[in-house]
Structures are given as C-alpha cells and as structure tokens.
Amino acid sequence: MEELLSVKYDVVSGDFIRGGEASSNLKKLLNQLGVRSDIVKRICVACYEAEMNIVIHSVGGYIEAKIYNDKIEITAYDYGPGIPNIELAMQEGYSTASDVAREMGFGGGMGLPNIKRSSDEFYIKSEVGKFTEIKIIIYFN
Amino acid sequence: MKLSRIKELISAEILCNEEMLSMETVCAFGSDLMSDVLALTCKDTILITGLTNIQTIRTAEMLDIKCIIFVRNKRPDETIVELAKEKGICILATRHTMFTTCGILYSNGLKGVDKD
Numbered sequence: 358m359e360e361l362l363s364v365k366y367d368v369v370s371g372d373f374i375r376g377g378e379a380s381s382n383l384k385k386l387l388n389q390l391g392v393r394s395d396i397v398k399r400i401c402v403a404c405y406e407a408e409m410n411i412v413i414h415s416v417g418g419y420i421e422a423k424i425y426n427d428k429i430e431i432t433a434y435d436y437g438p439g440i441p442n443i444e445l446a447m448q449e450g451y452s453t454a455s456d457v458a459r460e461m462g463f464g465g466g467m468g469l470p471n472i473k474r475s476s477d478e479f480y481i482k483s484e485v486g487k488f489t490e491i492k493i494i495i496y497f498n
Numbered sequence: 499m500k501l502s503r504i505k506e507l508i509s510a511e512i513l514c515n516e517e518m519l520s521m522e523t524v525c526a527f528g529s530d531l532m533s534d535v536l537a538l539t540c541k542d543t544i545l546i547t548g549l550t551n552i553q554t555i556r557t558a559e560m561l562d563i564k565c566i567i568f569v570r571n572k573r574p575d576e577t578i579v580e581l582a583k584e585k586g587i588c589i590l591a592t593r594h595t596m597f598t599t600c601g602i603l604y605s606n607g608l609k610g611v612d613k614d
Contacts, residue, residue, distance in 0.1 A: 462551070470537075
C-alpha cells in the first residue's frame with residue numbers, strides 16, 4: 358500500500374506544557390484528510406497516551422505517523438530507560454509514574470492498556486538502558 | 499440536557515466559549531485521573547474535574563469533549579482558558595465539590611458514563 362504522508366514530532370522529557378502537542382497536530386491533520394471522527398478519536402487517544410508516556414517516563418524520544426489510504430501506523434520511540442517487565446507494565450493499574458506526573462492527572466496505570474485497547478494492532482519492545490518502541494496500526498474502515 | 503441548564507443547576511460561571519451553551523449533552527464523567535478519562539468511549543460526554551492544568555484541556559481535545567466543569571472554585575490560569583477557547587471547549591466553574599456537582603446533575607437527569 359502506498360504511503361500518502363509521513364510526519365515526525367520530537368517529544369521532550371518532562372515537558373508537561375508542550376506534551377500533547379504532537380497528538381494535537383496529528384488530530385488536525387487527520388481531520389483535514391477527512392478521516393472518520395470515531396477513528397480519529399481512537400488514533401488520538403493512543404497517540405496522546407504514547408506521547409505522554411515519553412514525557413513522563415523517558416529521557417525523550419519521538420512520535421512518527423505514517424498515513425496510508427486505509428490505515429495509520431504510529432511509532433512512539435524513546436531513548437530509555439526502557440521497561441524491565443513489559444507484562445507487568447501492561448497490567449491496568451500498574452504505574453511507576455512520578456509525583457509530578459500524578460499531579461498532572463497521569464500515573465493511573467492505564468496508559469499502555471489504553472493504547473492497546475484503542476489500536477487494531479499493537480506491538481511493544483524494550484531494552485533496559487536503551488529504548489522502548491511502541492508500534493500501533495489503526496485501520497480507517 | 500443543554501449546557502445552559504447545567505450552568506444554571508450548579509450555579510456555574512462560564513470562563514470561555516459562551517456561544518456553546520445551547521449545545522446538548524447526554525452524559526457526564528467525573529474524575530481527576532486523565533488516564534481514566536481517556537478510557538472512555540461514550541459520545542457527547544462532559545467532564546467534571548478538579549484538575550485545572552493544561553493536560554485536562556489536551557485530554558478533552560483528544561476525546562472531542564465539548565465541556566469541562568471545574569469544581570471547588572478552582573480556576574485555571576489564562577493560558578489554559580485560551581487553549582480551551584482555541585480548541586472549542588466550553589469551560590464552566592462552580593463552587594460546589596465534585597460529589598455535589600455530580601449529585602445535582604445526576605438527580606436532574608444527566609446520565610453517568612459506564613465503562614464498557
């Protein structure tokens with residue numbers, strides 16, 4: 358399938374003021390492309406949770422979205438510290454978020470489960486001290 | 499229920515997007531935890547919260563939530579109101595607590611959101 362468009366946004370660690378801007382920009386773009394609003398909402402929830410995960414948990418990273426005729430592929434990549442136990446991190450209610458993140462309304466241990474629930478396909482890999490990469494695919498129909 | 503009726507019931511002040519008061523909503527969700535809000539699937543819900551930071555507006559934006567009610571007389575700063583204005587989100591502020599606000603609206607017919 359031919360790729361129509363690709364966008365990439367840097368995400369800065371600990372920046373709760375700008376955190377969410379990448380997802381906001383992606384939402385604007387998807388609306389301009391005429392993607393169905395219920396699909397846009399699922400994409401935005403997944404992208405926003407992934408973006409805030411990078412803000413809250415990592416040393417920084419990026420969000421890359423590739424848009425095709427029938428789907429979007431989003432990669433959320435950060436440069437560490439990595440997740441020691443992915444199975445545990447995927448459990449609803451499990452969180453290692455800081456007090457600052459909790460004050461901002463996050464840290465309920467719902468981030469990764471929300472991303473998975475919003476996606477048609479979800480992949481996660483991580484290496485402690487190196488990286489975490491989440492890839493999701495959401496189909497437009 | 500119209501947002502104007504909600505405003506009246508909880509004696510709220512409107513902080514931005516007054517022209518949206520004629521909009522209808524069918525259900526509401528109350529939480530200070532944005533990750534719980536992001537797990538919602540109901541359409542046309544409003545958000546009742548005591549959390550007045552920028553991520554509350556971002557969360558509402560992602561979910562197409564058109565109205566946020568800030569409880570306990572909490573006021574967001576001007577940059578947050580400006581972002582809400584830009585994103586087309588109506589902001590109401592009430593002196594009531596979360597529990598009382600939810601109770602008043604529920605007893606007047608506004609439904610809650612149940613997780614599916």
